[in-house]
Every structure is written in structure tokens, then in C-alpha cells.
Amino acid sequence: MQIELTINEKAVKWEVAFDELLADTLRSHGFLSIKTACDTSCCGLCTVWIDGKSRLSCSILSLQAHGKKITTIEGLPKEAEEFAQILSAEGAEQCGFCSPGFIMSVLAMKNELVNPSEEEIIHYLTGNLCRCTGYMGQLRAIKTFLGVA
Amino acid sequence: MKSVGHSIRKIDGMAIATGKPVYTEDLAMDNALVVKILRSPHAYAKIRSIDLSKAESLEGVECILTYKDVPNVRFTLAGQSYPEPSPYDRLILDQIVRYVGDEVAIIAAVDEKTAQLAMKRIKVEYEVMEPVLDFEQAIGHSSIVHPEEDLSCNFEIGLNKEKNIASSYHEEVGDVEEELKRCAVVVEDVYYPQAQAHTMMETYRAFSYLDHTGRLIVVSSTQVPFHIRRQLARALQIPASKIRVIKPRIGGGFGGKQTGAGDVFAALVTLKTGKPALIIYDRKETFTCTTSRHAMRLRVKLGADQDGIIRAIDMQVLSDTGAYGEHAPTVLGCVGHYTLPLYNKTRAVRFDGHAVYTNKMPAGAFRGYGATQGTFALESIVNKLAERLKLDPTEIRLKNISKVGETFLTGQGVMLGSTSLDQCIVRGKELIGWDEKFPRREVGPNKVRAVGMAITMQGSGIANIGTASAEIRLNDDGNFTLLTGATDMGTGCDTILSQMAAEILEIPMEIIIVNAGDTDTSPYDPGSYASSTTYVAGTAVVKAAEELKSKILAQSAAFLGVSREDVELNGLAVRTLSGDQEISFAKLAELTILGTGKLQLVGYATHGSEVSPPPYVAGFAEVEVDRETGKVDLIDYVAVIDCGTVINPNLARIQAEGGIAQGIGMALYEQVRYDELGKMATNTFMQYKIPTRKDVGKVRIEFEVSYEPTGPFGAKSIGEVVANTPPPAISHAIYNAVGVRENHLPITPEKVFLGMQK
Numbered sequence: 001m002q003i004e005l006t007i008n009e010k011a012v013k014w015e016v017a018f019d020e021l022l023a024d025t026l027r028s029h030g031f032l033s034i035k036t037a038c039d040t041s042c043c044g045l046c047t048v049w050i051d052g053k054s055r056l057s058c059s060i061l062s063l064q065a066h067g068k069k070i071t072t073i074e075g076l077p078k079e080a081e082e083f084a085q086i087l088s089a090e091g092a093e094q095c096g097f098c099s100p101g102f103i104m105s106v107l108a109m110k111n112e113l114v115n116p117s118e119e120e121i122i123h124y125l126t127g128n129l130c131r132c133t134g135y136m137g138q139l140r141a142i143k144t145f146l147g148v149a
Numbered sequence: 150m151k152s153v154g155h156s157i158r159k160i161d162g163m164a165i166a167t168g169k170p171v172y173t174e175d176l177a178m179d180n181a182l183v184v185k186i187l188r189s190p191h192a193y194a195k196i197r198s199i200d201l202s203k204a205e206s207l208e209g210v211e212c213i214l215t216y217k218d219v220p221n222v223r224f225t226l227a228g229q230s231y232p233e234p235s236p237y238d239r240l241i242l243d244q245i246v247r248y249v250g251d252e253v254a255i256i257a258a259v260d261e262k263t264a265q266l267a268m269k270r271i272k273v274e275y276e277v278m279e280p281v282l283d284f285e286q287a288i289g290h291s292s293i294v295h296p297e298e299d300l301s302c303n304f305e306i307g308l309n310k311e312k313n314i315a316s317s318y319h320e321e322v323g324d325v326e327e328e329l330k331r332c333a334v335v336v337e338d339v340y341y342p343q344a345q346a347h348t349m350m351e352t353y354r355a356f357s358y359l360d361h362t363g364r365l366i367v368v369s370s371t372q373v374p375f376h377i378r379r380q381l382a383r384a385l386q387i388p389a390s391k392i393r394v395i396k397p398r399i400g401g402g403f404g405g406k407q408t409g410a411g412d413v414f415a416a417l418v419t420l421k422t423g424k425p426a427l428i429i430y431d432r433k434e435t436f437t438c439t440t441s442r443h444a445m446r447l448r449v450k451l452g453a454d455q456d457g458i459i460r461a462i463d464m465q466v467l468s469d470t471g472a473y474g475e476h477a478p479t480v481l482g483c484v485g486h487y488t489l490p491l492y493n494k495t496r497a498v499r500f501d502g503h504a505v506y507t508n509k510m511p512a513g514a515f516r517g518y519g520a521t522q523g524t525f526a527l528e529s530i531v532n533k534l535a536e537r538l539k540l541d542p543t544e545i546r547l548k549n550i551s552k553v554g555e556t557f558l559t560g561q562g563v564m565l566g567s568t569s570l571d572q573c574i575v576r577g578k579e580l581i582g583w584d585e586k587f588p589r590r591e592v593g594p595n596k597v598r599a600v601g602m603a604i605t606m607q608g609s610g611i612a613n614i615g616t617a618s619a620e621i622r623l624n625d626d627g628n629f630t631l632l633t634g635a636t637d638m639g640t641g642c643d644t645i646l647s648q649m650a651a652e653i654l655e656i657p658m659e660i661i662i663v664n665a666g667d668t669d670t671s672p673y674d675p676g677s678y679a680s681s682t683t684y685v686a687g688t689a690v691v692k693a694a695e696e697l698k699s700k701i702l703a704q705s706a707a708f709l710g711v712s713r714e715d716v717e718l719n720g721l722a723v724r725t726l727s728g729d730q731e732i733s734f735a736k737l738a739e740l741t742i743l744g745t746g747k748l749q750l751v752g753y754a755t756h757g758s759e760v761s762p763p764p765y766v767a768g769f770a771e772v773e774v775d776r777e778t779g780k781v782d783l784i785d786y787v788a789v790i791d792c793g794t795v796i797n798p799n800l801a802r803i804q805a806e807g808g809i810a811q812g813i814g815m816a817l818y819e820q821v822r823y824d825e826l827g828k829m830a831t832n833t834f835m836q837y838k839i840p841t842r843k844d845v846g847k848v849r850i851e852f853e854v855s856y857e858p859t860g861p862f863g864a865k866s867i868g869e870v871v872a873n874t875p876p877p878a879i880s881h882a883i884y885n886a887v888g889v890r891e892n893h894l895p896i897t898p899e900k901v902f903l904g905m906q907k
């Protein structure tokens with residue numbers, strides 16, 4: 001069936017199956033920043049924005065994206081690059097596989113929280129797993145990015 | 150130094166962080182067949198019959214393969230240098246299935262839905278047999294996991310399949326029994342480090358196709374492309390020259406991707422159909438059908454004199470290798486190799502171990518590789534000894550650890566070339582506030598805080614076995630290409646190897662092109678494992694760069710009409726010492742490659758080390774325990790590290806923080822568990838808990854630099870050693886807090902609570 005949505009500011013009409021997940025639809029249309037790693041809505045790698053809010057694209061049917069505004073990291077080149085520069089200066093992307101979803105959550109957090117404390121940052125991002133870094137370097141990068149000490 | 154020692158960002162950092170399509174799945178062809186595996190529902194069974202008729206008739210099913218369709222040659226999936234110590238005990242598909250999840254049939258279809266539907270339509274009749282599930286009951290069990298006659302080993306590893314023993318290892322120096330009798334204090338205990346899952350974020354995956362000459366190309370998320378090529382050649386019975394393995398960007402490995410998974414199934418489909426094929430293990434398959442850390446039982450006995458000098462160590466190990474023996478002998482051996490040399494005042498040591506087959510998922514390589522398990526046992530018993538002798542745990546270490554120039558009993562005379570472990574202990578003590586906090590402080594009516602500690606070592610590469618080659622070329626435009634077989638899996642070795650080359654050649658890193666991890670174009674490298682890349686591949690790069698530098702100077706001098714001694718490097722040029730003549734690299738390249746020179750300048754080196762110098766960590770944990778519930782909060786973790794010279798401080802710090810976090814997971818949260826029928830109960834992140842950012846407390850890393858004379862720029866390894874201290878240090882802190890000595894990992898609130906009731 002056909003859905004109409006806005007993807008990274010561009011209106012599109014896509015054919016999708018009734019049981020197709022948004023993460024798979026996005027990948028099949030070439031948005032290869034979308035990674036999945038858990039099948040149980042636990043890891044946060046597939047995070048995109050739906051109408052500006054960060055959401056797990058593995059846990060949403062593509063049909064539910066009808067009429068919505070979807071943003072992937074491909075749609076935020078400037079903001080993503082700005083934070084990625086800081087993240088990779090820390091070495092805290094490591095394998096990089098969780099980074100796009102993590103960055104989408106960080107950018108959403110920046111929009112939602114004003115001057116967040118360390119505790120609030122950690123709480124906001126708990127749904128983004130990372131097996132490489134132990135999270136400390138990510139926190140250093142976020143603090144630099146947000147200008148909080 | 151301009152490159153080495155600086156926190157240079159990874160050369161691929163921006164691409165991978167912003168989601169550019171550079172991983173295996175991103176590179177697969179859209180028309181690749183989807184490969185799925187039908188897996189055994191039984192822990193131990195023989196296939197009586199397989200009926201494919203209803204599955205094969207489905208439109209879109211390309212092929213379905215069973216044990217009748219595969220070469221009858223056993224091999225190992227362990228990625229190790231030839232001849233592999235791991236037993237050749239598996240077929241691509243076997244009539245006997247040995248664990249829940251073992252492969253029964255390979256299905257290739259045009260899309261995932263068709264493949265899944267076909268899988269459901271395959272009818273298999275099994276003859277179910279009694280499985281061996283408890284590894285402590287494996288030796289002498291009535292069921293034999295590997296009854297087959299054609300199982301073989303490349304050399305003697307102490308395999309006794311009738312007794313379910315995959316490998317045995319014994320090492321003894323001095324008379325342990327006599328020495329223990331002479332000791333003033335003897336302590337002993339039994340430790341059970343658990344099976345742990347790697348849970349790299351990118352699950353196992355590979356795709357394959359035939360190239361324009363009919364060769365099999367396999368693009369794989371692997372740490373060991375050269376080993377995968379050799380493995381495929383044997384398993385598929387085709388010459389290695391007909392296979393090319395390419396490693397793109399990798400989403401984490403931690404040793405898991407030192408064992409093959411899936412490559413052979415995709416490759417077989419491509420060979421049978423001539424078509425591209427893609428296999429992606431989902432998370433459940435990654436949890437249940439690949440490998441984990443070896444669960445072990447370690448009985449340790451330690452004897453010391455009245456002053457706390459450790460005189461005898463006796464270690465008896467039982468290791469659960471699961472259904473297949475990947476890495477069974479080597480992980481077992483490393484339990485002793487990476488623990489016994491820590492304390493070298495011993496007069497006698499004994500190590501006796503068996504790795505046993507059971508009907509569970511195979512164990513394999515996992516960061517730490519036996520050292521993690523051995524460290525948990527040895528460091529826990531040393532903490533017990535310190536308490537018995539009323540010595541501070543840090544002091545007993547300082548009295549007993551090895552010093553530069555010293556040897557150790559089982560070390561065959563090899564002298565320790567570098568250590569700053571003593572400074573690591575002293576500095577860690579300061580950072581955690583040991584003197585104020587040891588052993589415990591009450592912080593509320595039911596809350597107590599306490600500290601604990603442990604030390605550890607690992608190796609740097611595998612002495613006399615691991616060899617790496619590297620090549621550096623001066624290209625036609627004056628740039629350079631570094632060719633290496635080392636496999637960056639997020640660790641940053643493409644970057645640090647470039648840093649080393651840039652340092653020697655006195656050039657900026659930007660003009661070095663790195664080409665790595667492709668068996669067609671890379672010089673041989675066993676791959677990134679055994680903490681070898683910085684130390685072994687790094688030295689190969691240094692040697693290759695030095696050779697190229699020497700050639701550049703000689704050739705430039707010839708062009709300038711002066712002697713070799715009269716020139717030096719100057720930016721991207723060579724000039725005479727007097728400074729009156731200069732030739733740029735670009736001109737040099739033009740003259741040697743394009744013009745009359747006819748000799749492209751190339752530096753090439755193969756390096757293997759006769760020693761495997763140990764990096765060290767002193768780890769300190771502070772925990773808060775709730776006396777009412779047994780809940781443990783990790784407050785602070787300090788790790789002070791001796792990895793020799795730190796080539797890239799930020800990348801080294803991240804490696805360390807990540808390793809500590811994995812160790813924290815092992816200490817407190819993670820466990821691969823099975824039900825009574827041998828089915829894994831922890832097959833998703835819902836049941837298998839890796840630490841989130843709320844569970845790791847604060848992790849603080851410092852480096853105490855030493856200089857390893859055999860390492861590149863004085864460097865040793867860091868990748869694995871960082872995983873080892875948290876289990877014993879956190880266990881120690883919990884004991885100091887509430888007096889519960891929990892020797893079964895992970896130390897969950899239930900165990901602490903029940904321990905407090907005793």
C-alpha cells in the first residue's frame with residue numbers, strides 16, 4: 001500500500017507492505033545510516049525523529065509514518081557533523097555502528113532539555129546502548145557540545 | 150614526536166559516526182540471495198530424515214542445502230594461525246546436531262519472507278539423545294558429544310573425545326605440594342566465572358559473490374580475513390587462491406569475530422548457485438548460535454610465607470568449550486600464561502586444566518581470552534591471602550609483583566622488559582582514596598561503601614607465532630600508500646598504524662592512504678586479536694617505513710649527486726645538509742616511477758616477536774551496597790594502565806573505558822544462561838543485560854607510561870588487558886562492604902542478599 005510522508009524535508013510517496021517496519025523501509029530507500037541491532041526495541045541504534053521527536057524506527061510500522069515528518073541523520077548534515085567532530089575528537093565513536101542513532105538522540109536532547117545536568121543527560125540517553133566505549137567518552141563529548149561542565 | 154603520542158581522530162571517524170554506508174550490509178548487492186539457517190531445537194540429536202519437498206517448491210526459493218550437500222571434511226571456525234591448535238571437529242552441516250541452534254539446513258531465497266516461509270516448511274525428524282549440559286559432569290558422561298571417527302587435531306592438544314575432553318594442559322615447575330607444606334599460610338577457594346556474550350552492536354554478517362574470473366569474493370564482518378580465507382578453502386574444498394576475503398568497517402568484535410560465523414553458509418550458496426548471497430545473523434542468532442566467553446571452574450591454592458611473599462600457586466581449571474572446540478586449548482592455556490607471571494617470588498607453580506565438550510553453544514575467543522577468568526580467581530585468592538595475613542591488599546601486590554629484568558618460573562628465562570605496575574598501584578590507590586576508604590565506611594542506616602582492588606596482565610601478540618607484514622609505497626604523485634592486513638574493527642588501528650608511518654617518514658598523516666584487510670591486496674596479517682596489532686603490526690609498519698625512508702634518502706642523494714650521508718628529510722622533500730639543494734617527494738616519485746628511474750620505492754617488512762611483553766592494569770572499585778536488598782551500585786572505578794608508550798591517548802582511553810565497562814558487566818550483570826533442556830534463556834537484550842550508561846558509575850583512566858624496548862616507540866598492547874580487573878576488584882569491594890564472598894559471577898543482588906543471610 002502507498003504512504004505519503006516527508007523524509008528529510010522532501011515529500012515522498014512510498015509503496016510499503018502492511019507489516020513492514022520503518023527501519024527496513026528507510027534502509028530500502030537508501031537511508032543506510034539506519035542500523036538495527038536488537039529486534040527488541042532495546043538498543044536505540046535505529047533512532048530517527050518523527051515530527052521532531054526521537055523514536056525507534058524498528059518499532060514503528062511504516063504505515064504509521066503516513067503523513068508524518070521523518071528526519072534521519074542524512075537530513076541533519078550540519079548539526080550531525082558538528083557533534084560528530086567532537087565525538088570523534090574524543091575517540092568516542094569507536095566502531096561507529098551505534099553513532100548515528102546516538103547522535104539523533106543527542107540532537108533531540110539538545111532541542112528538548114535546557115542546560116541538562118549530568119544525571120539528566122544520562123537518563124535521557126539510557127536507551128542508546130554502546131558496547132565499545134563504556135559511555136564515558138560520549139559523556140565528555142556531550143558536555144563539550146552543550147557547553148555544560 | 151609529531152604524530153605518535155597525539156590524540157589524532159580516527160581517519161574513518163566522521164564517516165562511521167555520521168552513518169555513511171561503509172559496513173558489510175551497506176555494501177551488499179541489492180540482488181543478493183537472502184540466506185537463512187534452519188537450526189536444531191534439540192541440544193543433542195541425530196537427524197533421521199529431512200523432507201524439503203514443500204519448501205523447495207516455493208517460488209523464490211533458490212536452494213536448500215543439508216548435510217548431504219556439503220564436503221565431508223572437518224574444520225575449525227577458530228581464527229588462528231596455521232596449524233590451528235583448535236580441533237577440526239565440525240562440518241559445514243552435520244547429521245548430528247550438538248546444541249540448540251546448531252545448523253540443520255541452509256536456505257537461500259530471493260527475499261527474507263520467502264526464506265522464512267521455506268524454513269517453516271522443512272520437515273525434520275530427529276533422534277533425540279541425552280545432552281551433556283553440566284560441564285562439571287562432562288568428563289565420563291554417558292553421552293559423547295563428538296563420537297565421530299574423523300575428528301582431528303593438527304598437533305597434540307590433549308584431546309580425549311571418549312571422555313568429552315577437547316583439550317588438556319599441564320604445566321608444573323617445582324614441587325607444589327612440598328612448597329605448600331612449607332608455607333606459613335595457605336588459602337584456597339573455587340571460582341566460577343560465567344559465560345559472557347560479546348554483544349557487539351553489529352551482529353555477524355557476510356556476503357559473497359563470484360567476480361569476473363569466477364573467484365569467490367566474501368565481504369565479511371570479521372577480525373581475521375586471512376584465517377577466514379583458509380577456513381573457507383578447507384571447508385569448501387576449493388583452493389585458497391580462488392577466494393578473496395574483504396573486511397570493510399566493522400561494528401565491534403571483542404574477539405567474537407575471531408571465530409567464523411555465517412561466512413561459510415553464504416559462500417556455499419554462492420558456489421552452488423553462482424549468485425550473490427547475503428547472510429545476516431539477527432540478535433537472537435548472535436546470542437544463541439555463535440560463541441561466548443568460556444565458563445570455567447577454577448580451584449586455586451596459594452601458599453605464602455609469614456611476610457606475605459607468595460611461594461606456591463596451584464591452579465586447576467575446568468573450561469566449558471560447548472559443542473565445538475574453537476579456541477578451547479589456547480584459552481585454557483592462557484588462563485595460566487597471563488596470571489602465573491604476575492607474582493614471581495614463587496618457588497613452585499602448577500597448572501592443570503581440561504576444556505570439556507558439552508551440548509551448549511560453543512565458547513570462543515573473547516577479549517581477555519582466559520586471562521579474564523584466571524585473573525578473577527587469582528586476584529580473588531590474593532585478596533583472601535592479604536586478609537588472612539592482615540596485610541593491605543595493595544602492599545601484598547607491591548611485595549610480590551615482577552620487576553624489570555626479572556624472570557618467572559614458567560617463563561623459560563624470558564626477562565621482563567618493562568613494567569610500571571608498581572606506580573599503577575600507587576597511583577590508583579591515590580585516585581580512589583584507598584587509605585581513607587579501605588575497607589568500608591557506613592554511609593547511612595542500611596548503606597555501606599567499600600573499596601576493592603585487583604591487578605592484571607595480558608600479552609602483546611603471540612610470541613613466535615603471530616607475524617604481520619606491512620608495505621608502504623611512495624606513489625606517483627608523491628603521496629604514500631600503507632598496505633596492512635591488520636583489521637580495524639573500531640579500535641582505530643588504521644589510524645595508529647598511519648601515525649607510526651607518518652612519524653618515521655616525517656610526513657603528515659593526510660598524505661597516507663591506508664589500504665587494509667583485503668586478502669588480495671594486503672600483506673599477510675593474522676588479524677586483530679591477541680592484543681597484537683599495535684605491538685606486532687605496528688613494528689612491521691615501523692620497519693617498512695624505515696626501509697622506505699632509507700630508500701628515499703638514497704635515491705634522492707643519487708639524483709642530487711651527493712652522498713647518502715649528506716641528505717635529510719625536510720617536509721615533503723629531501724634536501725642536502727647544507728640546504729642548497731632539494732628534491733620534493735613529488736619530483737622523486739615522478740623520476741622513479743614515471744620517468745627514467747623505473748623503480749618505484751617501496752618499504753616492506755615482516756615482523757614477529759620472540760616475546761609477548763605484558764601490559765598491566767591496577768583496578769580499583771568503590772561500591773555502595775544496600776544491606777536490605779543486596780543491591781550493589783558501582784560508584785567509582787579507577788584503572789591505571791601500563792601499556793608502554795601511549796600511541797594515541799584518546800583512542801587508548803576509550804579502549805580502556807570500554808574494556809572496564811565490559812568487565813563491570815561481567816562482574817555484576819551479564820550471564821549466558823540455559824534452561825534444563827539446554828535452550829538458551831538469555832537470547833535477547835531483554836534477558837541478557839549489558840551495562841547501560843546508568844550502570845557503569847564513573848570510570849576513570851590514567852596511564853603510567855613505561856617503555857617497552859621491543860615495542861614500536863616503546864608501546865605494548867591495551868585492547869584486552871583492560872577487561873580483566875573489574876570482576877575481582879568489584880567482588881573484593883562487595884566482600885569488604887558486607888562480608889559476602891561470592892565466587893559465582895555475576896554478583897547479583899539476590900546472591901548478595903542471600904549471602905548476607907548466612
